[in-house]
Amino acid sequence: MRGSRIGAFVSAHPQSRSDPVRADPPTEALILRLQAGDAHARDALVRRFLPLLRQWAHGRLPRAARDLHETDDLVQLALMRALNHLDRFVPGTPGSFLAYLRQILMNLVRDEIRRLQARPASETIDPELADGATPSPIAQLIGDQRLQAYERALSALPRRQQELILMRLEFGMSYPEIAAEVGANADAVRIMVSRALVRLAARLRPHSDAAEA
Amino acid sequence: MSRASSTLEEIAARIADDEVVDWRLLNRLDGRRSAAGDGLRELADLAQAFRGAQQSVVRPPEGEPIFRFGPLDVYERLAGGAQAETYRAHDRMLDLPVALKLRPEGSDVLAHRFLDEARRMARVRDSNVVQVLGAAREGGRVGLWTEWLQGETLAQESAAREQLAHEDLLSIGRELARALGVVHARGLVHGDLKASNVMRCRDGRIVLMDFGCAHDLGTQAGGGVLHGTPAYLAPEGLAGAAPTPASDHYALGVLLFRLASGRFPSQARDLEGLREEHRQGTLLRLGALRPDLPLAFVAAIDRLLDPDPRRRPANAAGVTELLGTAGRGPAAWPWFAAAAASLLVALAMLALPASGPVVPPWSPGIALHRLGGDGNSEQLVDGAAVALGDRLVLKLASDRRTWAYVFNDDGSGPAVLFPLEADGQRNPLEGAPERTLPGLDARGRPLAWQISANAASEEFVIVLADAPVVALEQAISSWRRATEGQVPGETRGAARLVPAPSPRTADSAALREALSRLDPDANAHWRIWRLRLPHAR
Numbered sequence: 001m002r003g004s005r006i007g008a009f010v011s012a013h014p015q016s017r018s019d020p021v022r023a024d025p026p027t028e029a030l031i032l033r034l035q036a037g038d039a040h041a042r043d044a045l046v047r048r049f050l051p052l053l054r055q056w057a058h059g060r061l062p063r064a065a066r067d068l069h070e071t072d073d074l075v076q077l078a079l080m081r082a083l084n085h086l087d088r089f090v091p092g093t094p095g096s097f098l099a100y101l102r103q104i105l106m107n108l109v110r111d112e113i114r115r116l117q118a119r120p121a122s123e124t125i126d127p128e129l130a131d132g133a134t135p136s137p138i139a140q141l142i143g144d145q146r147l148q149a150y151e152r153a154l155s156a157l158p159r160r161q162q163e164l165i166l167m168r169l170e171f172g173m174s175y176p177e178i179a180a181e182v183g184a185n186a187d188a189v190r191i192m193v194s195r196a197l198v199r200l201a202a203r204l205r206p207h208s209d210a211a212e213a
Numbered sequence: 214m215s216r217a218s219s220t221l222e223e224i225a226a227r228i229a230d231d232e233v234v235d236w237r238l239l240n241r242l243d244g245r246r247s248a249a250g251d252g253l254r255e256l257a258d259l260a261q262a263f264r265g266a267q268q269s270v271v272r273p274p275e276g277e278p279i280f281r282f283g284p285l286d287v288y289e290r291l292a293g294g295a296q297a298e299t300y301r302a303h304d305r306m307l308d309l310p311v312a313l314k315l316r317p318e319g320s321d322v323l324a325h326r327f328l329d330e331a332r333r334m335a336r337v338r339d340s341n342v343v344q345v346l347g348a349a350r351e352g353g354r355v356g357l358w359t360e361w362l363q364g365e366t367l368a369q370e371s372a373a374r375e376q377l378a379h380e381d382l383l384s385i386g387r388e389l390a391r392a393l394g395v396v397h398a399r400g401l402v403h404g405d406l407k408a409s410n411v412m413r414c415r416d417g418r419i420v421l422m423d424f425g426c427a428h429d430l431g432t433q434a435g436g437g438v439l440h441g442t443p444a445y446l447a448p449e450g451l452a453g454a455a456p457t458p459a460s461d462h463y464a465l466g467v468l469l470f471r472l473a474s475g476r477f478p479s480q481a482r483d484l485e486g487l488r489e490e491h492r493q494g495t496l497l498r499l500g501a502l503r504p505d506l507p508l509a510f511v512a513a514i515d516r517l518l519d520p521d522p523r524r525r526p527a528n529a530a531g532v533t534e535l536l537g538t539a540g541r542g543p544a545a546w547p548w549f550a551a552a553a554a555s556l557l558v559a560l561a562m563l564a565l566p567a568s569g570p571v572v573p574p575w576s577p578g579i580a581l582h583r584l585g586g587d588g589n590s591e592q593l594v595d596g597a598a599v600a601l602g603d604r605l606v607l608k609l610a611s612d613r614r615t616w617a618y619v620f621n622d623d624g625s626g627p628a629v630l631f632p633l634e635a636d637g638q639r640n641p642l643e644g645a646p647e648r649t650l651p652g653l654d655a656r657g658r659p660l661a662w663q664i665s666a667n668a669a670s671e672e673f674v675i676v677l678a679d680a681p682v683v684a685l686e687q688a689i690s691s692w693r694r695a696t697e698g699q700v701p702g703e704t705r706g707a708a709r710l711v712p713a714p715s716p717r718t719a720d721s722a723a724l725r726e727a728l729s730r731l732d733p734d735a736n737a738h739w740r741i742w743r744l745r746l747p748h749a750r
Contacts, residue, residue, distance in 0.1 A: 137417050141262040170263050197225035201252030
């Protein structure tokens with residue numbers, strides 16, 4: 001089941017300008033094929049996005065839910081929901097499908113956190129050990145408030161820039177992979193990502209200048 | 214594009230590519246642009262956090278597996294021994310990297326015994342405990358596999374960093390307390406908690422591993438055979454008792470001690486030496502090795518390492534609460550080791566009964582200080598010299614309402630330093646991470662006890678309790694009645710001082726007698742310290 005593209009995702013860090021560009025069809029094309037009933041396109045999308053989403057969820061789920069099976073369950077669920085309801089997805093810019101998946105998964109993660117916090121004591125192993133509010137690894141590393149400030153700043157950026165940042169920063173995709181996704185060359189993507197990050201940085205400090213538009 | 218924009222983009226690109234950023238580049242920017250530079254610093258932290266989470270997910274290695282076992286592709290042999298071999302593998306069904314533990318060919322361990330570890334682990338599911346994913350018997354080989362953890366064991370970390378910071382110690386302690394709580398709640402004792410069996414994963418998780426020595430609660434570990442690692446064994450384990458949650462808590466205390474100081478409490482090289490150190494009470498004390506740690510934290514470790522298992526926290530909640538109170542308060546002082554030793558002696562003299570109540574997690578601490586003229590204070594270890602005119606204060610830490618009794622005896626008879634009848638110098642004292650006795654005068658100015666007479670030495674006896682101690686209350690009351698009409702020198706000398714001794718009406722034997730009436734059955738509720746301070750010649 002392992003194709004060469006999973007390997008390409010793994011090799012994203014730190015340098016990736018020389019990574020081979022994916023030969024698979026772009027995501028947009030796969031979505032269109034799936035909408036036309038092509039089951040192979042569905043498999044290709046699952047192969048493409050499942051590892052990325054699993055990796056992302058690993059950092060975002062609270063500890064108590066970050067059991068391996070539960071993480072996989074949520075990721076699987078997010079992807080299946082997205083693929084089963086493609087009619088709800090409005091393609092915008094290239095790369096927006098990943099942002100769409102991330103949003104679905106983030107909603108599921110929030111639901112999971114709420115479920116853990118509402119879990120009756122009798123369900124836990126020991127009421128004294130109930131720990132539904134244990135933060136996710138990323139929240140633990142940088143703190144909830146900083147993570148929320150990042151989310152706010154990110155959501156204020158143009159959609160295309162949001163997607164570039166998600167792909168590079170959160171999903172760890174290489175420039176060639178992003179290039180294949182957005183239909184540009186890797187060097188151009190690198191510059192676009194840098195500019196998007198400068199704008200994001202300006203918004204992370206509300207009193208700072210908005211830098212380059 | 215302006216030079217400033219180019220600089221910012223260069224930094225941003227380096228952040229995105231996980232390259233070293235030369236933050237001095239920001240110096241080129243003017244005030245408005247440099248504010249964006251602050252945002253980039255924040256972004257660098259965020260990028261690092263995202264990257265850490267990405268790296269914690271492992272993909273299968275490239276290339277062909279060296280063999281297959283059940284649903285696993287096995288790629289690399291990591292370690293091997295007489296009882297087990299470990300491999301890096303990938304679970305094809307779950308599409309997850311795993312660690313495979315195989316019984317070696319020729320092992321004398323029965324297959325069902327080997328798989329017992331997997332069965333025990335399968336009962337426990339918690340993010341702080343390594344998760345077993347499967348077990349199989351195939352072609353005469355027996356194996357179990359667990360999640361693949363990326364990170365360093367605490368043994369590796371301890372080798373690289375000799376002493377961990379207080380916050381780090383607390384965090385590790387709490388996570389392991391939680392892990393042990395889950396293990397115990399499932400009717401198991403881990404039995405071999407040690408630095409090499411705890412992993413700090415890249416995502417920050419602290420994970421308890423290796424259930425090879427675990428066994429069901431209430432069962433004998435096996436006919437007089439010691440299980441576990443000697444340096445982490447509680448004294449009762451060294452004496453042959455079966456492991457219990459309390460012995461796991463002792464091992465946690467040893468681990469935290471080691472991470473804090475780089476040393477084990479015992480320096481013995483063999484089991485007999487270890488037993489002898491326990492018998493003699495000559496184990497090292499953390500307060501002496503890490504005087505910078507908060508007093509309450511040192512006291513918490515002392516509680517975990519209490520030789521009497523009944524005095525250690527009875528459950529995970531107790532450990533968590535103990536460590537919860539250890540996150541605050543003043544630094545420990547080297548003399549604390551001596552004071553704690555005095556406490557042990559005192560408790561031994563009181564001949565505790567063989568069984569007793571479960572001890573609530575209460576770890577008050579005390580520290581006697583000499584005030585200097587420059588506003589600083591100096592710690593007074595047991596045996597430190599004092600001189601006429603010295604001004605002393607007692608610092609104490611307690612997480613609950615406390616009754617404090619402080620006595621001083623210079624050989625001419627004991628004096629009650631605390632409680633006094635003056636406002637602000639009475640019991641009880643509300644719980645606080647740090648409180649100083651004798652306290653404040655009526656105008657809110659700090660007071661001290663002053664040594665006002667020459668003697669060979671001063672002995673201080675300090676008792677803290679979480680309820681009034683009847684024996685001491687009665688003794689103090691009777692001594693007070695005997696001094697009615699006399700002028701208690703509570704405001705003598707400089708206005709900011711409370712002089713030491715009130716009139717001496719009891720003799721030393723009376724104090725000893727009162728202390729001997731402390732109820733040993735209620736020992737969970739009081740602590741005693743003795744400090745002997747010779748006068749400087």
